[in-house]
Amino acid sequence: MRVGRELTIGTLSRRSGVNIETIRYYERIGLLPAPPRSQGGHRLYSGEHLERLVFIRRGRELGFTLDEIRDLLGLMVGKHTCGEVQTMALAHLDDIRAKIADLRRMERMLAATIARCQGGGRSECPILDALAGG
Structure with a gap:
């Protein structure tokens, strides 16, 4: 994925699939090294920035x-x-x-609570009772 030329933040965002504000955030917290800037003050990213950003995005997709x-x-x-x-x-x-085990437990509890609900115009609601601790 080596890139021979410098990339703007917009190009880096498109190629990596990472939002521009997220890229800036990763720079602020030191996860992505700050790139050099042009004479006009624009960030100029390299292929290494792109590779690192893709690594970070993939890690986030895996839940790290x-x-x-x-x-x-x-x-x-x-x-x-x-x-x-x-x-x-x-x-x-x-x-x-x-x-996943916690989500499955929550799913069972919510499904059981919903199954006790008659719906309709009644003022009593087992779902609200369960949320209130009843």
């Missing part, structure tokens, strides 16, 4: 937090083993599985 992505980026540039990356990914997978 920004701190976890920062750690993964650190592992990429450091002298760390694949085993260390695997350990981190396995811990993330455990978190995802726990969230």
Whole structure:
């Protein structure tokens, strides 16, 4: 994905699939290195910025937090083993599985609550009662 010329923030956004404001945010928090600027003050991004941004976007799509992505980026540039990356990914997978189990539990509870609701014009509502702790 190497790009031979400098990219504007708009081009970087289109090529990476990341919103311009998100790119600026990633710069502010140090996840994306600040690019050099033109004489007119415009940011001039490189292919390395694009690669890093795509890495960040893909990590976010897999549900990694920004701190976890920062750690993964650190592992990429450091002298760390694949085993260390695997350990981190396995811990993330455990978190995802726990969230899925929680969502399934919530789905069952909500479905059961909805099934008790008669709907219509009644003033009593089992859904509101359940939300109120009843």
